[in-house]
C-alpha cells in the first residue's frame with residue numbers, strides 16, 4: 014500500500030517536471046519578453062540591459078538549470094511586470110478563481126449525476142431523451158459561446174444579472190453557471206451510461222431476485238458499481254478547479270488565475286506563467302493520485318492488483 | 322381460488338418474446354408444494370427464461386404473456402411491489418453464472434446478511450451468526466474469516482455455494498436452482514444435492530432443478546420436464562423418463578451422456594442444431610433432427626397430451642415403449658456397474 | 660519428443676487481507692505443481708472446488724504469475740508478461756474460461772469478438788476475415804444468424820461456444836480449457852467434446868482440460884491429474900484413474916459421480932470440513948477427512964511417487980497395497 018503510494022508520487026513528480034520543462038522551452042522559443050515588456054521602439058542597450066537583468070542572455074540550458082534549482086528551493090521567481098514574487102501574485106488570485114469553480118463543481122455534481130442516473134433508470138422515457146439532448150448541448154457548445162448567450166439573455170435583454178466584475182456574489186452567478194453547464198452535460202452522459210452498463214449486469218438481477226426493494230437495489234448495488242467510472246470524471250473536474258476558469262474569467266472579467274494567465278502570457282511574464290502552469294499541473298496530478306486511491310477503495314478487484 | 326389449491330406455482334400458456342422473436346411458446350407447468358421438479362433440455366430452449374419471466378426478472382424489452390400464479394396470486398403484469406414480495410421469500414433463485422452474479426464491490430457477508438434482513442428481520446450479530454451457519458452448511462471452509470472477503474477472492478465453485486447460501490437465507494417455499502452444481506466437484510456436488518434433499522425433507526421446500534446433468538437431476542427430483550425450443554415436449558416421473566424416454570429428443574439426450582465406464586468412444590450428439598427461434602420449422606420443432614419423423618411431423622405441432630402412464634408427451638411418433646425399455650434397462654444396468 | 664508444455668514446481672500464493680490495511684494471510688492456492696503436456700495430448704485436471712485448478716490454468720498461460728517455479732512452452736521459458744514475444748506466444752496458447760459471461764465483452768457482437776484475435780495477431784487478410792469467423796462459428800455449432808448478437812442475448816451454452824470459437828481463431832497449439840463444457844447441455848457437450856477431439860487429432864493441439872464432470876474428462880483426456888488443496892495427489896492415464904482410483908480422495912470423487920436413473924448408494928461420503936487453503940492441515944492435507952488415515956499421515960506429507968501402471972500418487976496408504984473402491988466402501 015505504502016509502496017504503491019510512493020510509486021505513484023514519484024510518477025507524479027516526473028509528470029510535473031515534464032510539464033514545467035515543456036512550458037519553459039515553449040515560452041522561451043515563442044517570443045521575446047524584452048520586446049513585449051519594453052515596447053517596440055526602445056534602444057538596443059536598454060533591451061540588452063533588460064536581458065542581462067533577467068538572465069535571458071544566458072544559454073537556454075543554463076537558464077533552465079537555474080530555474081530548476083530555484084523551484085526546488087521554493088523560489089518561483091519574480092514577475093517581470095510587477096517585480097513582485099510570482100508565487101504570491103498567483104496565490105492572491107486563487108480565492109477568486111475558487112469562488113467560481115467550487116460552486117460550479119458543486120452544481121455539476123448535484124445536477125449532472127442525479128440527472129444521468131435518473132435518465133438511466135427511466136430509459137427511453139421523455140425525461141431520458143430530454144437529459145440526453147440537454148447534455149449534448151451542454152458539452153458541445155463551447156463555454157465562450159454559452160457565456161455570451163447567457164450574457165445576452167440575462168444581462169442585455171432581461172437585465173437581471175451583471176455581465177462582468179467581481180463586486181458582489183451576484184456577479185458570480187453567470188460565470189458559475191456558464192462554467193458548470195459543460196460539466197453537467199458530461200457528468201450526466203457519463204453517469205447515465207455507467208448506470209445503464211451496471212443495471213444490465215447479472216448481479217443486479219441477483220439483488221432483485223433476493224427481494225430487495227428496487228430503491229435499495231439502486232442505492233446499495235448499482236450506484237457503488239457505477240461510481241467507479243464516474244469518479245474518474247469527477248477527479249478530472251477537481252483537478253481542473255484551478256485551471257478550468259480561463260475562458261470564463263476572461264469573458265466575465267473575473268480577476269482569477271485564468272485572467273492572470275492570459276495577461277501574463279501576452280506579456281511574456283515568464284515567471285508568472287510558469288508558476289501558474291506548475292500549480293495547475295500539480296493540482297491535476299494530485300487529483301489523479303487521489304482518484305487512483307479511490308478506485309482501490311471503490312473496487313476491491315483493483316485493490317488486490319495494486320498490491321501486487 | 323387459494324386455499325384449496327395445492328399448487329405453489331402454476332404457469333399457464335406462458336409466452337415470452339424478445340424483440341418480436343418468440344422464445345417461449347406457451348409453457349404449462351405446475352409445481353406443487355414440497356415437490357422437486359427437474360427441468361432439462363438443450364441450451365437455449367428457454368429453461369432460464371421461463372423462471373426469470375415467472376419472477377419478473379427479464380429485461381424490459383421482453384414481452385411476457387400468459388398466467389403466472391404463485392399461491393393463486395397472478396404475477397404476470399403485477400406491480401413491482403407484489404413481485405418483490407414473492408422474490409427471495411416465496412421463490413428464491415440461484416443463477417447460472419455464479420461469479421458474475423455476485424456483486425463485485427460488496428463483501429459476501431453483507432450480500433448474505435441483506436437477504437436475512439429482508440426476509441427474516443435479522444440484524445447485527447444475529448444476522449452474522451445465521452449467515453455463518455449458512456456458509457458452513459454449503460461447505461465454505463473457514464467462514465468467519467472469509468465473511469468479509471469479496472467475490473473475486475473465491476473460486477468458481479465457492480461462488481456458486483455462496484449463491485446457494487444467499488438463496489437459502491430467505492427460507493423460500495420454492496427454490497429455483499439454475500445449474501446449481503455445474504461448477505462443483507463431484508464430492509461437493511453430492512454434498513449439495515444431499516443438502517437440498519435434507520432441506521426439502523426438513524422444511525418442505527419445493528425445488529425446481531434446472532440442469533444439464535441428468536445424473537444430478539435423478540438424485541434430487543421426483544418429476545422431470547424436458548423442454549425443446551421453447552416448449553415442453555415430455556414430462557413424467559424420474560423413473561418413467563429415465564427408464565423409458567418416449568420423446569425422441571429425450572432419448573437423444575440420454576444417448577449423448579458420456580459414460581464413466583466402458584470404451585472411450587466418440588460421443589453421440591443429437592444431429593443438427595437447435596432451430597433459430599425466429600424461423601422455427603413448421604410442425605414439430607424437433608422433426609428436422611428426429612430419426613423417427615414422418616411427413617406429418619413437419620406440418621402440425623403435436624400438443625402435449627397425457628399418456629396412459631401419467632406422463633405428458635408431445636410427439637406423434639414416440640420411441641416405441643417396449644424396445645426402449647429393454648435398451649434403457651441395459652444401459653442403466655451397465656451404468657450401475659461403474 | 661519435447662513436451663509442448665512443461666511446468667515445474669509452480670507456486671502461487673494469494674495474500675488475502677481484510678480491509679486495505681489488514682494483516683495479510685497467505686493462501687497457497689497452487690503449492691508446488693509439476694506437469695507436462697505432449698503435443699496432441701490432453702491432460703485432464705479434476706479435483707476439489709477451490710483446489711487451485713483455475714489458478715494453475717492461468718499460470719500455465721502466464722496470466723497469473725508464479726511466485727516460484729517455471730513454465731516452459733515448446734522447450735523455451737515463458738517470455739515476460741506483456742512483451743512482444745509473450746503476445747506472439749499467447750496467440751499459440753488460448754484459454755477457455757469457466758464463466759462465459761465474464762469472458763465476453765457485453766458491448767461487442769459475438770462475431771466481432773470471434774474476429775478480434777484475427778485482427779490483433781493479423782492472422783487472416785481482412786477480406787477473408789468474415790469467412791473465417793463464419794467457419795469458426797460453424798465449427799462450434801453457432802448459427803450464422805447469431806453473428807450479430809450480443810453475449811447477453813444468447814443462452815449460456817451459446818455463449819460458451821462463442822468463447823471456444825474465439826479461442827480457436829488463432830489456431831492455437833495449446834488450449835487450456837477451464838470448465839469449457841459445464842455450461843453446455845449434454846448434446847452440445849457431446850458435440851464440443853467431439854469437436855475438441857477432432858481438432859486435436861487434426862492439428863495436434865495439446866490441451867489442458869479442467870473440469871468437474873468426470874464423465875467428460877474420462878472421455879476426452881488421455882491422462883488425468885487429481886488435485887487436492889493446491890497439489891496433485893494422483894496422476895495416471897484416464898482409464899486407470901477411473902477404473903481403479905488409488906488415492907482416497909480420488910476414490911471418493913469417482914464414487915460420487917451421479918449416474919442417471921440411479922441413486923448414489925455406494926457413495927463414499929467424505930467426513931469433516933472441506934479444507935481451508937489458508938490453514939493447511941499438517942502432514943497429508945487430506946488426513947482430517949481420510950477414512951484410512953494413520954498416524955504418519957498427520958505428521959508427514961506424502962510425496963508424489965510412482966506406483967506402477969504409469970501412475971503416480973501421493974498417499975502413505977497406497978504404498979504397495981491396492982485397496983479397491985469396494986473395500987473402501989465397506990470401510991466407510
Ligand SMILES: Nc1ncnc2c1ncn2[C@@H]1O[C@H](COP(=O)(O)OP(=O)(O)OP(=O)(O)O)[C@@H](O)[C@H]1O
Pocket residue numbers: 339344362363364365366367368369370371380417598811812813814815816817842843844
Ligand atoms: N435478454 C435476451 N435478449 C434476447 N434473447 C434472449 C435474452 N435472454 C435469452 N434469450 C434467448 O432466449 C432463448 C432461451 O434462453 P435461456 O437462457 O432460457 O436458455 P436455457 O434453456 O436456459 O439455456 P442454457 O441451458 O444454455 O442456460 C435463447 O434462444 C436465448 O438466445
Ligand SMILES: Nc1ncnc2c1ncn2[C@@H]1O[C@H](COP(=O)(O)OP(=O)(O)OP(=O)(O)O)[C@@H](O)[C@H]1O
Pocket residue numbers: 317473474475476477478479504505506673674675686688707708709710711712713714715936
Ligand atoms: N484473487 C484471489 N485472491 C485471494 N484468494 C483467491 C483468489 N483467487 C482464488 N483464490 C483462492 O485460491 C484458491 C484456489 O482458487 P481457484 O479458483 O484456482 O480454484 P479452482 O480449483 O479453480 O476451484 P473451482 O473448481 O471452484 O473453480 C481458492 O481457495 C480461492 O478462494
Ligand SMILES: [Mg+2]
Pocket residue numbers: 368369370417499814815
Ligand atoms: Mg439457462
Ligand SMILES: [Mg+2]
Pocket residue numbers: 476477478712713714757837
Ligand atoms: Mg475454477
